[in-house]
Amino acid sequence: MDHAKKGDTALSASQYTEAIQHYTDALAVNPAAVKYYIGRSTAYQRTHKYADALADAELAVVLAHKRAKRELIKDAQFRRALALFFLGRYADADYVLTIVQELDEKDKMLPTWSAKVAAKLKDLPEEDERRNVTAKKVPDVEIPAAPATSTSTSASTSASKPTTSSADVATIKSADVAVPKPTVPTPTNKIKHDWYQSSDSVTVNILAKGAPKDTTTVEFEKDSLSVSFPIAGSESEFHFSADPLFASIDPSQSKFRVTPNKVELTLKKAAPGVKWHNLEGDRQVEALTDENKATIPSHVLTGKTAQEPAPAYPTSSKSGAKNWDKLAKEDLDDKDDMEGDETSHFFKQLYKGASPDQQRAMMKSYQESGGTVLSTDWGSISVKTVVPEPPEGMEAKKY
Incomplete structure (x- = not known):
């Protein structure tokens, strides 16, 4: 079994130190093998050697671009994003993950790591330098030189088996370094969007590549x-809208x-913990305006049932038709008011013409005093218990 296969086996068995050594031995023979750098970058990351993991991942990106292998470029960029994150x-890391998404938007690990990066960025102060993107699509690192092809050189190399660390490889100079191309704005018809959520x-x-910061609204x-x-x-000009959203948000946050x-948008949920099933919804959010209020019957707005006007019966009176139902009601009210003695009638009229506060004062004073006090001053009656005041020569009793 050659060193590369031994490295793959050790990596699968979580034997990361052995994997690093096997990949290093393999790279001594073939220093331009993209998969070896990706494998060693993975092993470095899992042993918390993040700087070495990044160096190997960036070399893998450059070499993968030289070979124009889309799958290798994606894998190398993904390892690079993880190293940057750690x-x-x-x-x-966020920038490099967008490159991965452009290469394979269905990558299963992409949503998880995008969410992790977004959570970290969210907690950073606005002025924190870690919010600034300094990475390039193709990093400025120099690829290793190919080993000599002569018999004597090959024999010497095979005998000595020199090891090549990621730091050493990164310093080897070559005229074939890929030069990053300037960012070309994404055409309007090719701009896509995605979304994910937290609680x-x-x-x-x-x-969208190249969206202008100053004129993005x-x-x-x-x-x-x-x-x-x-x-x-x-x-x-590019336009995007979501109206209505699946649920309400807090615009101020x-x-x-x-x-x-x-362009990254962070929408603060108005109701935290509510799971959105889509970005947009089909709910009605139209507000009740003065214009559409006028079309709603008043009894619906007020809660009162609309009443049909009483019928007006034919009459020969010069004053016009009379509402006999109204007259009958007034007559009955007058009869009710006159029932009982004159004192009772007086109190009924007094209560009927009183304000709500005066009526409350009358009821409270009359009940608490056992019918011996009748007051219309709610201001004084409301804050005390009314003591019975029987007529002179009589005594109040409790039953």
């Missing part, structure tokens, strides 16, 4: 959001940031 370079927020990524509303920015080098590869 080194605390969260904005750079208290929803993150939306507009995957984002509007957060309680039930909607919109994004727009011009496409550099063209007369077109929502924010966005523009990176070289995307």
Whole structure:
């Protein structure tokens, strides 16, 4: 079994130190093998040697680009993103993950690591330098030189079996280093978006390269959001909106940031803990306005049942038709008021014409005093218990 296969076996068995040694031996023979660097980067990361993991991952990215192998480029960039994450370079890790997404948007590990990076960025102060993207799509590292092909040199190399560390390889000079290309803005018809959520927020990524920071406009509303920015080098403009959102958000706590590869929106959930099943919903969010209030019957708004007007019967009176139902009610009210003696009638009339506070005062004073006191002053009656005041020569008794 050659060193590369031994390295793969050791890595699968979680024997990371052995894996590192086997991959190093394999790279001594073939220093341009992308998979060896990816394997050793993985082993370095799992032994917490994150700087070495990053060095190997970046070499793998450069070599994969030279070979133009999409799958190798994706794997190398993914290892690079993880190394950057563990080194605390969260904005750079986020940037590299967007590159991975462009290469394979269905990568199963991508949502998990994107969420982890977003959580770290969320906790950073706005002025923290770790929010700044310093990484390039293809890193500025120099690839290792190929081993000599002569018989004597090969024999010497085989006999000595020199080991090559990631730091040594990174310093080897070559004229074949891939030069990063300037960012080309994504055309409007190729801009995509994705989203994911935590318990208290929803993150939306507009995957657009070259979105201008100064002219990108984002509007957060309680039930909607919109994004727009011009496409550099063209007369077109990109527009995105979600209206209505699946659930309400808190606009004052929502924010966005523009990176070289995307526009990231963080929506603060108005109701934390509610799981969104989609970014947009089909709920009705129309507010009740003065215009549509007028079309709603008054008894619906007030809670009172609308009453039909009483019928007006034919009459020969010069004053017009009479409402006999109303007259009958008034007559009955008068009869009720006159029932009993004159004192009772007086008190009924007094109570009927009193204000609500006066009525409360009359009821409280009359009941608590056993019918011996009747007051209309609610201000004084409301704060005390009314003591019975029987007429002179009589005594109040409790029953």
